[in-house]
Amino acid sequence: YDTELFETAPCDNNACFDALRGALGDCSCNVDTIDYFNNVKIFPRIQSLVSKDYFRFYKVNLKKECPFWADDSRCAMKYCHIKTCAKESVPGYANGYNNDNDEAPAMKYSKEAQTACSTDEDHNPDLGYLNMTISAASQFEIAKWNAHDSALENFCECDDRDAEAEYVDLSLNPERYTGYKGSSAHRIWRSIYQENCFRPRLNPYESFPYVLSSDLSNLCLEKRVFYRAISGLHSSINIHLCSNYLLSEKGVGFAAPPEGEWGPNLAEFQRRFDPSQTHGEGPNWLKNLYFVYLLEMRALAKAGPYLETEEYFTGNPTEDEETREAISNMLSIIYTFPDHFNESSMFNGGSQAAKLKNEFREHFWNISRIMDCVGCDKCKLWGKLQTQGLGTALKILFSSQWDSLEGDPEQGKLPVRHKANKRLQRTEIVALFNAFARLSNSIRQLEDFRIMLR
Numbered sequence: 350y351d352t353e354l355f356e357t358a359p360c361d362n363n364a365c366f367d368a369l370r371g372a373l374g375d376c377s378c379n380v381d382t383i384d385y386f387n388n389v390k391i392f393p394r395i396q397s398l399v400s401k402d403y404f405r406f407y408k409v410n411l412k413k414e415c416p417f418w419a420d421d422s423r424c425a426m427k428y429c430h431i432k433t434c435a436k437e438s439v440p441g442y443a444n445g446y447n448n449d450n451d452e453a454p455a456m457k458y459s460k461e462a463q464t465a466c467s468t469d470e471d472h473n474p475d476l477g478y479l480n481m482t483i484s485a486a487s488q489f490e491i492a493k494w495n496a497h498d499s500a501l502e503n504f505c506e507c508d509d510r511d512a513e514a515e516y517v518d519l520s521l522n523p524e525r526y527t528g529y530k531g532s533s534a535h536r537i538w539r540s541i542y543q544e545n546c547f548r549p550r551l552n553p554y555e556s557f558p559y560v561l562s563s564d565l566s567n568l569c570l571e572k573r574v575f576y577r578a579i580s581g582l583h584s585s586i587n588i589h590l591c592s593n594y595l596l597s598e599k600g601v602g603f604a605a606p607p608e609g610e611w612g613p614n615l616a617e618f619q620r621r622f623d624p625s626q627t628h629g630e631g632p633n634w635l636k637n638l639y640f641v642y643l644l645e646m647r648a649l650a651k652a653g654p655y656l657e658t659e660e661y662f663t664g665n666p667t668e669d670e671e672t673r674e675a676i677s678n679m680l681s682i683i684y685t686f687p688d689h690f691n692e693s694s695m696f697n698g699g700s701q702a703a704k705l706k707n708e709f710r711e712h713f714w715n716i717s718r719i720m721d722c723v724g725c726d727k728c729k730l731w732g733k734l735q736t737q738g739l740g741t742a743l744k745i746l747f748s749s750q751w752d753s754l755e756g757d758p759e760q761g762k763l764p765v766r767h768k769a770n771k772r773l774q775r776t777e778i779v780a781l782f783n784a785f786a787r788l789s790n791s792i793r794q795l796e797d798f799r800i801m802l803r
């Protein structure tokens with residue numbers, strides 16, 4: 350154990366980015382190649398793509414019970430409590446749409462519902478506020494999507510068919526600083542790393558950091574990939590809260606959504622990623638962000654022939670056509686990336702490998718369930734979306750169903766309208782692209798922090 354790691358050194362402005370150079374490890378790619386490719390080619394395209402209606406509305410059940418412990422943080426936040434509106438008050442129902450579907454297509458934020466609960470010092474209720482508003486016009490369209498999608502055969506367990514799942518407009522709920530921290534947030538991360546992540550050994554200090562990067566080389570590739578993917582996701586979440594931080598509070602009313610000045614907080618970024626503040630781990634955590642970006646990008650490339658045949662149905666032919674064109678355009682760029690992650694080197698080796706793959710899947714399944722224990726609705730929304738996106742990417746990379754697609758690209762080109770060819774549900778596709786967009790945005794935000802440190 351290198352005790353020097355635990356001594357606090359003075360903060361060196363560029364230490365974070367100096368160490369974030371060169372090879373990424375576990376792949377043939379390096380940081381600078383990804384920086385350029387993402388910031389110039391991918392970032393503008395994916396941000397524009399996810400602003401389209403098909404990707405803007407995410408169907409999710411935020412009310413599932415935490416299966417692992419009593420969720421003491423639920424309803425501790427008066428603004429995080431959400432109440433659905435009566436079906437009759439939702440436009441669309443009145444017109445007979447969605448009659449055969451039991452779920453309410455939209456929820457409404459109710460002021461009365463906010464007053465019953467007490468606050469908790471680890472949460473900022475105003476900042477955790479989740480805006481469940483869906484405009485009347487959008488509700489009308491979404492009702493048509495439900496009817497369309499229920500005609501397709503579903504073969505994966507996801508919130509698409511969950512009676513309690515509801516649409517959330519992601520553009521109204523940007524991922525940013527919410528003030529969620531302390532024991533509730535730490536219990537989630539600790540449980541992810543210590544119980545549901547392959548790790549070399551327990552940190553003897555039983556404190557942070559949960560895993561030391563220096564111990565990772567003792568792990569086999571598959572377990573390392575798993576840890577790095579989760580750590581990369583953690584980095585991305587924390588970069589977003591640093592880059593979209595509440596810099597000064599203004600006009601935060603009783604039940605009003607948060608306003609005020611939002612922007613990058615360099616000190617917060619350094620506290621989280623500078624080697625001197627993180628026992629030397631910060632730059633490795635940032636490398637893990639690039640790593641999970643590569644994983645998801647490879648999944649998009651692999652599923653590309655299939656994704657190009659999706660309908661992206663929203664009921665608006667012009668918008669749908671634009672979405673399909675934007676998808677084709679982005680995929681054509683992704684295909685040109687010279688150093689894609691090579692998943693074929695994983696899970697080779699007979700029954701042992703098959704067992705490992707199963708464990709991999711089970712661990713990931715648990716992590717996705719832990720998201721139901723997140724005590725801040727806005728964090729939960731993005732946590733669920735990003736784990737579902739990563740889970741979809743892992744499914745594409747590691748389930749044999751997808752291997753045949755590349756062997757025979759024509760197979761992927763069969764029209765998705767045909768039920769038998771439907772491989773991904775709408776929520777999986779929405780989550781996959783939005784999750785990748787989040788990672789892309791994080792890498793782009795790093796560029797801004799790099800410039801601020803110069």
Ligand SMILES: Cc1cc2nc3c(=O)[nH]c(=O)nc-3n(C[C@H](O)[C@H](O)[C@H](O)COP(=O)(O)OP(=O)(O)OC[C@H]3O[C@@H](n4cnc5c(N)ncnc54)[C@H](O)[C@@H]3O)c2cc1C
Nearest residue numbers: 525526527528530534537557558580583584590634728732
């Ligand atoms: C699912 C989820 C979503 C969240 N979403 C938001 C959000 O949208 N907005 C918001 O403001 N807050 C959000 N949070 C809270 C946020 O992630 C932090 O938990 C919180 O800000 C407290 O930060 P911290 O400095 O104590 O360290 P934490 O981020 O809580 O990390 C705990 C420990 O894990 C280790 N660690 C940190 N980063 C990494 C990494 N990348 N890889 C490996 N180990 C690491 C460190 O040792 C650290 O001390 C979310 C939390 C969770 C669990």
